[in-house]
Amino acid sequence: MLSVQNLQCSYGDILALHDLSFEARAGEIFALIGANGAGKTTTIMALAGHLLPRSGSIHLGGDDVTSIGPRGRLARGVALVPEGRRVFADLSVEDNLTVGGHLQSLAELKANRDNVYTTFPRLAERRSQLAGSLSGGEQQMLAIGRAVMACPTVLLVDELSLGLMPKMVDECYRVIDTLKDQGLLIMLVEQSTQRALDVADQVVVMESGRSSWQGSGLEARQNPSIVGAYLGTIEGPEG
Numbered sequence: 001m002l003s004v005q006n007l008q009c010s011y012g013d014i015l016a017l018h019d020l021s022f023e024a025r026a027g028e029i030f031a032l033i034g035a036n037g038a039g040k041t042t043t044i045m046a047l048a049g050h051l052l053p054r055s056g057s058i059h060l061g062g063d064d065v066t067s068i069g070p071r072g073r074l075a076r077g078v079a080l081v082p083e084g085r086r087v088f089a090d091l092s093v094e095d096n097l098t099v100g101g102h103l104q105s106l107a108e109l110k111a112n113r114d115n116v117y118t119t120f121p122r123l124a125e126r127r128s129q130l131a132g133s134l135s136g137g138e139q140q141m142l143a144i145g146r147a148v149m150a151c152p153t154v155l156l157v158d159e160l161s162l163g164l165m166p167k168m169v170d171e172c173y174r175v176i177d178t179l180k181d182q183g184l185l186i187m188l189v190e191q192s193t194q195r196a197l198d199v200a201d202q203v204v205v206m207e208s209g210r211s212s213w214q215g216s217g218l219e220a221r222q223n224p225s226i227v228g229a230y231l232g233t234i235e236g237p238e239g
Contacts, residue, residue, distance in 0.1 A: 001026045001185050002047075002154060007056035009046050016042045017209045019056070024202060026153065029176065029186045031196040031217070033230055034206035040189045041083060042209070044158045047187060048080040049073035060154070075103055079152035083159040083189075085143040089132025093123050096131050096142055100149030108151070116145040119175055137168025144175060154185045162191050173199065193230040197221050205230070 002024040009017040017039050024030040032040045045051040047058065049070040057066045060076055068076070079100075088096050097116055101109045117124035120141045126134065131142055140160070147155060157176070161169040173195070180186055190196035197203065200217035205226060213226065220226050 001061055002187075003057075003059040004047075005057045005059075007043075007046060007058065008054045009042055009051050010054050015054075015209065017046065017053075020206075020209070020211055021056075022202075022204050022211065022214060024185055024187065026185050027180060027183045028201035029180055029188055029199050029217075030202045030204070031188045031190065031200035032204050032206060033190070033193050033196055034212075037208075038206040039209040040206055041158055043206070044080070044156050044187065044189055047073075047154075048078060048156055050080075074150055074152075077151070077153035079147035079150045079155055081140075081143045081147045081155065081157045081160070083162065085136075085139045087131040087134075087139050087142050087146070089130065091131055092128050093131055093134070093142055094127040096146050097123075097149050100146030103150060109149075112149045112151060116148055119148075119178065120145055135168075137164050137171065140164060140168065140172055141175075144172065148179070152184065154187065155179060156187045158189045159191050160188065161195060169195070197226075197230075 005021050007017055007020040008015060020043065032043055034040055042051065046053055049068055049072065053066060057064060059065065060078065065073060065076060088099065097113050098109065101112050104112060122138060123141055123145055126138065131139065134142065160172055176186055188196060188200070197217060197220055200220065203215060203217055203220040204211050205213040
């Protein structure tokens, strides 16, 4: 479904990604792990179209989307759950979801919203509440629900569990598992390396903007160097 080849991205003169390549398939969780500044969030931003690459290519379902911006990526099925959630604090839960489905028809919008409420009953209970008054976990649910409103085939999730209570983390992962079972490709950046490796079907370990190791989640969990360097560590947000 998603093919990244020799991707290079920069911020001004600073090269942040160096010849990154990988392939990811529908119906799997693909985890990007690494230390702060390794290039994980940069990769997510490039996949979402917010950062256009200096060179290399991104193909989605065989189509070249390398030069397409975020709106075009969204229309092609790539949705982002950003780090820090970034809900619209002064809008209601329902209005936030409506924004997420702005490319859909009215009938699709209603059906997708009903589906989000079924998936997140807590959001249904708070549909008229301002998003800024929700707890951190509820805001993360809303951020996921807002992204799902676009009916994506690829869901980019940046720092799923950051700042959340364990119960809310479990609830968010329950939904991620459900979306995976529905055939979505989940690209996951996660502060908790332990949790990411627990659920990942495929893993890329990143160091200084490069891929230093790639393989299955099972291989990663059994790799002594990865376990020794990352397993059980907690990372802060990437700069």
